[in-house]
Amino acid sequence: MEHKIETDFMIINMGPQHPSTHGVLRLELKTDGEIVMACRPFLGYLHRCFEKHCESLDYLKIIPFTDRMDYLASMNNNWAFCIAIEKLMGIKVSEKCEYLRVIVGELNRIASHIIAFGTFGLDIGAFTPFLLAFIQREKIFDLLEEASGARMLYNYIWVGGVARDVDGDWLKKTKKFCQEFKPALDEVDELLSLNKIFVERTANVGVVTKEMAISYGFTGPNLRGSGVNWDLRKNEPYSLYTKFDFNIPVGAGEQGQVGDCWDRYIIRIRECRESIKIIEQALEGISLEGDIYETVPKNFNKMPKGEVYARSETPRGEMGIYVVSEGGKAPVPYRVKVRSPAFCSLSILEEICKGVMISDVIAILGSVDIVLGEVDR
Amino acid sequence: MSYFGNISKAFSTIATGMKITFRHFKNARKPDGIFTTQYPHKAVPLPKFSRQQLHNRIEDCIGCMKCANACPVSCIYIETVKAPAGTLSDTSNGQKRRLYLTRYDIDMAKCMFCALCTYPCPTECITINSDFNFIKFERKDLLYKFSDYSPEQVEQIKQEAKLREQQEAAEKIAKAKAAAEAKLKAETEAKAKAEVPQVEAKTEEVKAEQKPETKE
Amino acid sequence: MDNILVWTMISILVMVGLVSVVGIISIYLERKVSAFMQDRLGPMEVGFGSLANAIIGKKTFKEGRIGLAQSLADGLKLLQKEDIVPKGADVFLFKLAPMIVFGGTFAAFAALPLAEYFVPADINIGLFYILAISSFGVTGILMAGWASNNKWGLLGALRSTAQMVSYEIPIGVSLISIVMICGTLSLKEMVLAQSGWFWNWHLFGAISHNGAIGIVLLPVMFINFLIYFTCSLAETNRAPFDIPEAESELVAGYHTEYTGMRFAIFFLAEYGAIFVGNAIAVTLFLGGWNSGIPMLDEANIPGIAPLIFITKVFVLIFVVMWVRWTLPRLRVDQLMNLCWKYLIPFTLFTFFYVTIYKVFLT
Numbered sequence: 025m026e027h028k029i030e031t032d033f034m035i036i037n038m039g040p041q042h043p044s045t046h047g048v049l050r051l052e053l054k055t056d057g058e059i060v061m062a063c064r065p066f067l068g069y070l071h072r073c074f075e076k077h078c079e080s081l082d083y084l085k086i087i088p089f090t091d092r093m094d095y096l097a098s099m100n101n102n103w104a105f106c107i108a109i110e111k112l113m114g115i116k117v118s119e120k121c122e123y124l125r126v127i128v129g130e131l132n133r134i135a136s137h138i139i140a141f142g143t144f145g146l147d148i149g150a151f152t153p154f155l156l157a158f159i160q161r162e163k164i165f166d167l168l169e170e171a172s173g174a175r176m177l178y179n180y181i182w183v184g185g186v187a188r189d190v191d192g193d194w195l196k197k198t199k200k201f202c203q204e205f206k207p208a209l210d211e212v213d214e215l216l217s218l219n220k221i222f223v224e225r226t227a228n229v230g231v232v233t234k235e236m237a238i239s240y241g242f243t244g245p246n247l248r249g250s251g252v253n254w255d256l257r258k259n260e261p262y263s264l265y266t267k268f269d270f271n272i273p274v275g276a277g278e279q280g281q282v283g284d285c286w287d288r289y290i291i292r293i294r295e296c297r298e299s300i301k302i303i304e305q306a307l308e309g310i311s312l313e314g315d316i317y318e319t320v321p322k323n324f325n326k327m328p329k330g331e332v333y334a335r336s337e338t339p340r341g342e343m344g345i346y347v348v349s350e351g352g353k354a355p356v357p358y359r360v361k362v363r364s365p366a367f368c369s370l371s372i373l374e375e376i377c378k379g380v381m382i383s384d385v386i387a388i389l390g391s392v393d394i395v396l397g398e399v400d401r
Numbered sequence: 402m403s404y405f406g407n408i409s410k411a412f413s414t415i416a417t418g419m420k421i422t423f424r425h426f427k428n429a430r431k432p433d434g435i436f437t438t439q440y441p442h443k444a445v446p447l448p449k450f451s452r453q454q455l456h457n458r459i460e461d462c463i464g465c466m467k468c469a470n471a472c473p474v475s476c477i478y479i480e481t482v483k484a485p486a487g488t489l490s491d492t493s494n495g496q497k498r499r500l501y502l503t504r505y506d507i508d509m510a511k512c513m514f515c516a517l518c519t520y521p522c523p524t525e526c527i528t529i530n531s532d533f534n535f536i537k538f539e540r541k542d543l544l545y546k547f548s549d550y551s552p553e554q555v556e557q558i559k560q561e562a563k564l565r566e567q568q569e570a571a572e573k574i575a576k577a578k579a580a581a582e583a584k585l586k587a588e589t590e591a592k593a594k595a596e597v598p599q600v601e602a603k604t605e606e607v608k609a610e611q612k613p614e615t616k617e
Numbered sequence: 618m619d620n621i622l623v624w625t626m627i628s629i630l631v632m633v634g635l636v637s638v639v640g641i642i643s644i645y646l647e648r649k650v651s652a653f654m655q656d657r658l659g660p661m662e663v664g665f666g667s668l669a670n671a672i673i674g675k676k677t678f679k680e681g682r683i684g685l686a687q688s689l690a691d692g693l694k695l696l697q698k699e700d701i702v703p704k705g706a707d708v709f710l711f712k713l714a715p716m717i718v719f720g721g722t723f724a725a726f727a728a729l730p731l732a733e734y735f736v737p738a739d740i741n742i743g744l745f746y747i748l749a750i751s752s753f754g755v756t757g758i759l760m761a762g763w764a765s766n767n768k769w770g771l772l773g774a775l776r777s778t779a780q781m782v783s784y785e786i787p788i789g790v791s792l793i794s795i796v797m798i799c800g801t802l803s804l805k806e807m808v809l810a811q812s813g814w815f816w817n818w819h820l821f822g823a824i825s826h827n828g829a830i831g832i833v834l835l836p837v838m839f840i841n842f843l844i845y846f847t848c849s850l851a852e853t854n855r856a857p858f859d860i861p862e863a864e865s866e867l868v869a870g871y872h873t874e875y876t877g878m879r880f881a882i883f884f885l886a887e888y889g890a891i892f893v894g895n896a897i898a899v900t901l902f903l904g905g906w907n908s909g910i911p912m913l914d915e916a917n918i919p920g921i922a923p924l925i926f927i928t929k930v931f932v933l934i935f936v937v938m939w940v941r942w943t944l945p946r947l948r949v950d951q952l953m954n955l956c957w958k959y960l961i962p963f964t965l966f967t968f969f970y971v972t973i974y975k976v977f978l979t
């Protein structure tokens with residue numbers, strides 16, 4: 025007589041409360057034991073109607089709302105939005121402000137990447153690199169707090185300028201930070217990147233090929249991790265990025281295949297080094313003379329009618345801001361739409377989480393570095 | 402990678418990592434080996450400008466509503482009552498205050514600390530300071546009331562203002578009446594003086610009667 | 618005879634206290650060690666004085682400054698927590714599970730030779746008994762995962778079972794080498810065989826048994842020790858093998874649904890198991906209660922033997938923590954790979970090496 029054991033797939037809800045979904049994301053996993061047969065992400069738990077809110081707000085008032093999209097890189101969000109509005113209004117920002125923007129933007133990029141690789145390590149199970157990296161993040165926040173007054177939600181970059189001036193002391197502190205940061209990053213790098221267990225866990229896991237990355241709309245470090253050399257700071261330079269000398273790290277599959285989790289991870293560490301380079305050059309170039317409010321519009325009554333799309337490179341990739349303005353007396357946008365890089369990165373989960381293990385899902389999710397605030401908006 | 406290569410790689414990388422953590426463990430005894438501080442006993446100083454809590458020097462506020470209009474989340478509530486000229490002192494930078502601030506509330510629970518309200522203020526009386534210690538147990542306690550009038554005073558001010566308004570309105574009416582009467586008087590006098598052109602004077606009388614009505 | 622009886626009684630009492638004390642001390646150590654490795658301070662506020670003050674509600678005692686009583690306070694806190702049994706749980710098994718896990722660990726403590734007259738249960742198959750009884754805990758873990766009606770719990774329990782069953786093999790084989798050398802299963806006799814200078818310890822070969830020729834066993838004994846240590850990490854679900862409770866994957870693994878005192882018992886049992894695992898390593902490889910310097914042992918200072926033993930164990934526990942706060946976590950299949958492809962072949966190799974040595978060289 026033959027006994028047939030009936031087996032069934034198990035549906036597991038990973039999230040919305042789960043230590044490593046990086047916010048309130050729900051993944052519905054269909055598993056066969058440890059193997060994940062299908063993975064469907066469910067979004068929207070952090071939807072706060074950002075775009076709709078904007079339709080009733082003055083342009084200046086929208087900026088604190090952009091802080092809350094990608095709350096780990098608020099400076100870059102402010103910046104992206106301001107670039108769009110400046111493009112529409114035809115404002116040319118003074119060089120001093122541009123320098124300040126580059127410095128704070130790159131500082132924030134480092135802070136964001138620290139979260140990215142730190143929590144990635146945490147997902148894999150390494151606690152110490154995460155906390156060691158966070159020490160540096162604290163220092164960045166101290167600097168940004170001194171400049172803007174807040175630690176995370178800065179509201180610092182304004183249309184046509186920046187909110188507050190900095191002094192020479194601040195520049196000196198930033199310089200000192202740059203020097204301290206390099207050995208600290210090397211230490212984390214040494215502690216984690218080449219660790220055999222870490223490499224085993226991340227190399228050859230969650231491989232996103234070049235074609236896949238492009239067709240899913242990957243941008244930023246994720247795209248570069250898949251071996252595509254594309255960075256708006258180089259390919260479509262905005263602000264002062266033509267002035268600086270820096271490299272774009274591209275994934276090469278050093279430990280496994282091109283586009284695996286390890287590649288995406290190491291890109292972020294290397295980008296931190298490049299950002300430090302940029303900051304150091306900007307600190308050389310900046311001069312403290314000049315009024316930061318020079319080009320800040322007093323009000324938005326002269327807002328021209330029309331629409332604009334501007335994109336810039338945030339730590340998570342390409343953030344596009346689309347604004348339709350009706351012009352006229354009531355200076356509120358008619359429509360604001362944000363192209364969120366993390367949303368595109370998230371869409372790949374369904375494809376690459378087939379046939380991997382539960383632990384790999386965590387690794388993949390950590391490596392694409394999403395921020396739910398930006399995904400849901 | 403070969404079998405033994407794997408093993409040696411594992412050993413060497415693990416050893417590197419353990420060396421680093423042990424260095425930190427050892428350095429913990431040194432003064433700069435520990436990064437964290439014991440917060441309530443020792444606090445890291447905040448920078449001069451730190452956006453933590455809003456404050457309004459109410460004696461300087463002219464009630465112009467600019468801050469309330471600048472706030473993205475509309476969490477500043479202002480109610481004003483007109484004051485008679487000269488009753489309120491000037492602000493410290495010499496602006497005239499013409500309004501009683503019967504209500505100036507900031508809902509810190511709603512506030513998002515963007516500090517946008519502090520920029521347009523003409524008297525620089527709304528400021529954001531670095532006092533972050535304002536934990537409250539109830540949400541309603543986060544509604545900060547800056548107006549220095551007690552509810553009874555507010556009631557009184559409102560009543561007085563109402564009275565004043567009525568008075569003013571009455572005065573206005575009285576004035577208008579007086580003016581009309583004066584006119585009428587003048588006209589009648591004129592009429593008395595020149596009795597001959599009777600028809601014209603009559604039409605003028607009608608006009609004078611209509612005047613206060615149109616005004617209201 | 619009387620003497621032995623008294624000592625045995627005392628040692629039983631000591632053991633009872635030891636289990637919980639060891640747990641509490643290890644938890645405190647774990648926090649401090651991890652904190653120092655991450656440039657943090659760790660618990661600083663709750664000293665014994667502050668705890669006593671909090672209990673009597675008056676400021677009578679001096680407040681502590683390095684947080685010694687933190688884990689005790691946490692235990693007291695957990696005691697007061699609501700005991701939640703999830704809906705749909707198998708209540709009987711759910712409640713039984715922590716007791717079984719703890720019971721397994723506690724029973725293992727009984728056979729640990731703290732000193733020559735300090736073995737609560739001196740049985741001649743001590744090693745076998747400890748190995749058997751400490752693997753008993755896996756039943757409890759499986760029960761906990763199954764009974765709590767939680768998918769994460771179930772996955773954790775399954776992982777744990779697979780892991781423990783596999784890692785029993787390299788542990789067993791690596792310890793057999795020692796048994797072969799000593800020719801006994803009694804832990805006490807094994808320690809007695811390692812008395813004298815520290816090169817008599819089994820870590821350095823079999824010098825005490827066969828004289829200088831025993832040194833040829835040095836490399837294999839080192840390998841054995843490493844393998845045993847690795848496996849005991851896996852047996853006790855410690856990083857990098859903490860996949861059954863991998864908090865970033867399985868939330869908390871098999872004890873996801875446990876609250877309050879039941880959770881605390883799991884916690885204590887885990888640290889108890891670590892102590893037992895490392896105590897075996899000390900007993901078998903590192904000379905047990907022997908200090909390694911004969912003069913010190915012969916001085917007969919009362920109480921020094923258990924102290925030496927416990928110190929050695931805590932040094933090993935420190936290493937366990939050090940490893941945990943350095944390394945990431947393995948994946949399930951890699952864990953099995955490591956066991957079957959790397960550890961077991963190596964233990965078999967050392968096993969044959971020792972066999973050949975035993976047959977031809979002695």
Ligand code: SF4
Pocket residue numbers: 455471472473474475476477507511512513514515516517518519
């Ligand atoms: S800080 Fe911002 S949110 Fe708060 S009251 Fe001022 S404008 Fe409104």
Ligand code: SF4
Pocket residue numbers: 457461462463464465466467468469479521522523524525526527
């Ligand atoms: S802007 Fe300044 S003066 Fe005007 S109402 Fe606000 S606080 Fe008062």
